[in-house]
Amino acid sequence: MLEIKNLSKSYGTVHALSDVSFSADRGKVTALLGENGAGKSTLVRVLSGLVQPSGGEIRLDGSAVDLSSPDRALRSGVAVVQQEISVLSNLTVAENFLLASPSAILSRRRAAEWCKPYLERLGLGHVRPETLVSELTIGERQLIEIARMLAQDAKLLVLDEPTAALADHDIDLVHEAVRRLVSDNKIILYITHRLNELDEICDDVVVLRNGELADAFKQSDATINRVVHAMIGRELEELYPERPGRVVPAEPIVRLEDVRTPDLAATFSLELQPGEIVATCGQLGSGLVEPLRAIFGIAEPQQGEITFGGGHSGGAPTEEGIAYCSEDRQHDGFFNNRAVWESLSAPKLAASGLWGFVNPQAMRRSVAPVADRMTILPAYRERAVSALSGGNAQKVSIGKWLSNNPKILLLEEPTRGVDVGARAEIYALLRELAREGMAVLFASSDLDEVLGFGDRVLIFHANRMVHEAPTRDLSRDTLATWITHGGL
Amino acid sequence: MADFEAQNPIPSRRVPANAVTKERRWLRDLGPFVPIVALGAIAALTVDGFGTTPNIIAIVQASAITGIAAIGTAAITISGKFVSLAIEQQAMTSAFVFAALITAGSPVALAILAAFAVAILLGLVQGFLVSRGLNPIVTTLAFGSALFGIVVMLADNRTITLSPNPIAELGGGTTLGVPNQAIIFVVLLAIGSFLLARTKLGRQLLLTGSNPDAAELVGIPTKRIVMIAFVVAALASAIVGILVVGQVSQAKSDMFRGLTIDVVAAVLVGGIAIQGGEGQLWRAGYGAIVLTMLGNIMLLIGIDAGTRELLKGLLAGAVLISMTMLKARGR
Numbered sequence: 093m094l095e096i097k098n099l100s101k102s103y104g105t106v107h108a109l110s111d112v113s114f115s116a117d118r119g120k121v122t123a124l125l126g127e128n129g130a131g132k133s134t135l136v137r138v139l140s141g142l143v144q145p146s147g148g149e150i151r152l153d154g155s156a157v158d159l160s161s162p163d164r165a166l167r168s169g170v171a172v173v174q175q176e177i178s179v180l181s182n183l184t185v186a187e188n189f190l191l192a193s194p195s196a197i198l199s200r201r202r203a204a205e206w207c208k209p210y211l212e213r214l215g216l217g218h219v220r221p222e223t224l225v226s227e228l229t230i231g232e233r234q235l236i237e238i239a240r241m242l243a244q245d246a247k248l249l250v251l252d253e254p255t256a257a258l259a260d261h262d263i264d265l266v267h268e269a270v271r272r273l274v275s276d277n278k279i280i281l282y283i284t285h286r287l288n289e290l291d292e293i294c295d296d297v298v299v300l301r302n303g304e305l306a307d308a309f310k311q312s313d314a315t316i317n318r319v320v321h322a323m324i325g326r327e328l329e330e331l332y333p334e335r336p337g338r339v340v341p342a343e344p345i346v347r348l349e350d351v352r353t354p355d356l357a358a359t360f361s362l363e364l365q366p367g368e369i370v371a372t373c374g375q376l377g378s379g380l381v382e383p384l385r386a387i388f389g390i391a392e393p394q395q396g397e398i399t400f401g402g403g404h405s406g407g408a409p410t411e412e413g414i415a416y417c418s419e420d421r422q423h424d425g426f427f428n429n430r431a432v433w434e435s436l437s438a439p440k441l442a443a444s445g446l447w448g449f450v451n452p453q454a455m456r457r458s459v460a461p462v463a464d465r466m467t468i469l470p471a472y473r474e475r476a477v478s479a480l481s482g483g484n485a486q487k488v489s490i491g492k493w494l495s496n497n498p499k500i501l502l503l504e505e506p507t508r509g510v511d512v513g514a515r516a517e518i519y520a521l522l523r524e525l526a527r528e529g530m531a532v533l534f535a536s537s538d539l540d541e542v543l544g545f546g547d548r549v550l551i552f553h554a555n556r557m558v559h560e561a562p563t564r565d566l567s568r569d570t571l572a573t574w575i576t577h578g579g580l
Numbered sequence: 581m582a583d584f585e586a587q588n589p590i591p592s593r594r595v596p597a598n599a600v601t602k603e604r605r606w607l608r609d610l611g612p613f614v615p616i617v618a619l620g621a622i623a624a625l626t627v628d629g630f631g632t633t634p635n636i637i638a639i640v641q642a643s644a645i646t647g648i649a650a651i652g653t654a655a656i657t658i659s660g661k662f663v664s665l666a667i668e669q670q671a672m673t674s675a676f677v678f679a680a681l682i683t684a685g686s687p688v689a690l691a692i693l694a695a696f697a698v699a700i701l702l703g704l705v706q707g708f709l710v711s712r713g714l715n716p717i718v719t720t721l722a723f724g725s726a727l728f729g730i731v732v733m734l735a736d737n738r739t740i741t742l743s744p745n746p747i748a749e750l751g752g753g754t755t756l757g758v759p760n761q762a763i764i765f766v767v768l769l770a771i772g773s774f775l776l777a778r779t780k781l782g783r784q785l786l787l788t789g790s791n792p793d794a795a796e797l798v799g800i801p802t803k804r805i806v807m808i809a810f811v812v813a814a815l816a817s818a819i820v821g822i823l824v825v826g827q828v829s830q831a832k833s834d835m836f837r838g839l840t841i842d843v844v845a846a847v848l849v850g851g852i853a854i855q856g857g858e859g860q861l862w863r864a865g866y867g868a869i870v871l872t873m874l875g876n877i878m879l880l881i882g883i884d885a886g887t888r889e890l891l892k893g894l895l896a897g898a899v900l901i902s903m904t905m906l907k908a909r910g911r
Binding site: 434 | 777778779780781783784786787790791793794795796797798799800801804805853857858
């Protein structure tokens, strides 16, 4: 049993954790919930030995544990599986196990037999230890990561958003593995943003808010309202904004006819009208992002034609009023080590050309309306983007385009890794932009988001578009069948 | 700035734990200064001749050559392409072009223009290769080596001596007691800092270095910017080449031996982040002064050459380590 008593951690005057106490039982999955910045990551860092708490104690099965370094934490039986998948893809499965091995002498030959039982325990019996990790699915990699931790004989496993980047099939794989761990009598602390996982695998729920314990209850007592209220401290009326009445058909803002990009197996057609919010849905790697990339010009169509409303002036996509946010905002969504206002003003700066003077003061001021609109607090605007939570970072990633008044907004996985409060804000803003005449096309593997937020959906399966329908005509089950089987 | 600071009503609780607080930023910005100021103060009190005006002027003058080249190289560093390892070869090329034209009887202005034109061409070629994805270190290393070979071949491995030297005053003279090289150094530093902070090009250079992929997506012409950074670096090397010809009235193949390493050390010791997208230009100049000052102190207290180099290396390492630690703490 894990007992956390009066745990506190402060950085100067900032209290990342204050007086947090809860316990987690063996053989149970305890969900740890909270918005970005609620203190979850600090707790994870304390448990993994990366930071030292300012006060309080942590006991495992009744005795205090030594968490003074990551190495010691692991030896005390606390294994943390980080959010970013850290198995090395250019090594084999067995070699990755060796990396975490406590023994000083590494033997490739023995590694294979050594890691086999751990793979089997997680339902990875079909994976040969000699397989290169790069040949596995992301879900399988995530499980390798967990298996590697199991090999350290951990009593407590902390899983930090293990399913955040996974498609439905892989999520089932991880859930299955977690159930096996439970039957092995491990203590599992499960961090997630997906509230439907509570029903599926969790037994107890612990919610943090602003560094404090907001609520703790049995899963059987959990209701969506209670969970959300504990997380954001208020009632959330509606996650998805209301859809406007029937949109009057207008001249399409962009029309794709029989387009096929290199990553697609068949052609597709799509028309976007001003004011519409259209989703493309599918599993990871099903080609769902291709329409967006074709419109922005990253994926060159091999056949077919793309025509923009009012004709194509042949300029760069940004000059055509097209804005695009990729699925990996950390990689290309903003300028991490520069101040927030610099990311927000970057597209406008780029559009103004390379020559001439600028006044940084004026640039700061010019993006203030956008920052206000994106509800990025003034105190954050002078900070580096790297200091922001996932939700705020995503607001910067989307918001940077608004100073250019784009006509088409292309978003891949717009709310991945974004907490529920910020998600509601982002949805509301996008709906408002659509109402003002912008066309929004987003790619998402989150079925609830597609059904709740999209007006229309293009379904992708195995690199081809298999179906198109208004979302109100689809049930969650039908949509799930379409994306997993490509038919009904 | 003021209106942003004024409205800071957010209770401390809402600030993310990893935010860069004011104190940390202060510490990070001034961190590198602390050991140097301390060292300067101690040296002024204990080393005979260190605190005298002529010696201080000598330090600034000696750091001017490294400093000017470092300003140019900093453009490459900030653009995210690390450093150029062809600095001394580029300076030497310009020195030869300039000296050869002067001995051939061309006017000074034309000789300077020709040296600059050659530098721009060299910068464009390297910038083109690097902006197309070649590794900057390897590219400039190979380029510098080839360039050295070509120039030595063309000059027939001779030294060109200028007599009379029409720019002796520019390279070696003083104005109101301050060496001209030092004045040029400070002026270039000021101009460079201004351009970096207050032109579209400068700000897009910073963004390119910070995240080239994001820069490309928002429409910043990152390839052109990298090419421009290499041209700036080549021009700075050309200025150095011409100034030194003015100072020593000669162009010869080994006149800049060791300059590249000094410049790279100055950029790093000054605290310009090697991964790009960060750093103020004055840091490059500051780094050059620091290194020169150390050499000067050690010379004055009679440390021999080998030990001097060893201690310089140790210092560069110590500054880098302390910066990394301050950064890790600031995170």
